[in-house]
Amino acid sequence: MNDGPAGMPESWLSEHGTALYRYALAQTRDEHRAEEVVQETLLAALESRSRFAGNASVRTWLISILKHKLIDLFRREARETPLDDPDDPEGTDALFDERFNASGHWREQLAEWGNPEELLERNQFLEILQRCLDALPKRLARLFWLREVMEENTETVCQELSITPTNLWTMLYRTRLRLRECVDQNWAGQV
Numbered sequence: 001m002n003d004g005p006a007g008m009p010e011s012w013l014s015e016h017g018t019a020l021y022r023y024a025l026a027q028t029r030d031e032h033r034a035e036e037v038v039q040e041t042l043l044a045a046l047e048s049r050s051r052f053a054g055n056a057s058v059r060t061w062l063i064s065i066l067k068h069k070l071i072d073l074f075r076r077e078a079r080e081t082p083l084d085d086p087d088d089p090e091g092t093d094a095l096f097d098e099r100f101n102a103s104g105h106w107r108e109q110l111a112e113w114g115n116p117e118e119l120l121e122r123n124q125f126l127e128i129l130q131r132c133l134d135a136l137p138k139r140l141a142r143l144f145w146l147r148e149v150m151e152e153n154t155e156t157v158c159q160e161l162s163i164t165p166t167n168l169w170t171m172l173y174r175t176r177l178r179l180r181e182c183v184d185q186n187w188a189g190q191v
Helices: 009-028 031-051 058-080 093-099 116-120 123-135 138-149 154-161 165-187
Strands: none
Touching: 009 031, 009 058, 031 058, 058 138, 058 154, 123 138, 123 165, 138 154, 138 165, 154 165
């Protein structure tokens, strides 16, 4: 029995589950959250299958639903996570005090990294940068990824994550500072 243009819901998981999971995992970087958002996607698709007109493939339709579920997840996390992230109980204030003097200048001379464009071509640097991103609280890494890597504009990022521009810029500042610290510690002497 064909269940309309969306096909048979019983086959969605076997035919599209791996693609949905990989997409969700790439966005959430958390296996458990990726599984949950895929489950929510399949439930939403089941509830709305009568509205699927068949103008796109079933996989494209499911991924579209998944994207909306991911945005909902990120919004929910942004609302539920205070600015001072529980993954970072000391906050970044201690890092600021440690690295900057009273006038706002670096206390220590930072390591020379070399030419940034050449560094991006070196896989070793990219591996260190990825490790540093992975070490960040998930919320900060997600903001950095959206704004700096995916080059989303401020309005879009703020809308997707339900935060104000002021919060976005504060968190990006903290993220850049922590990334600088991490890369400086792990890259020094390798240039």
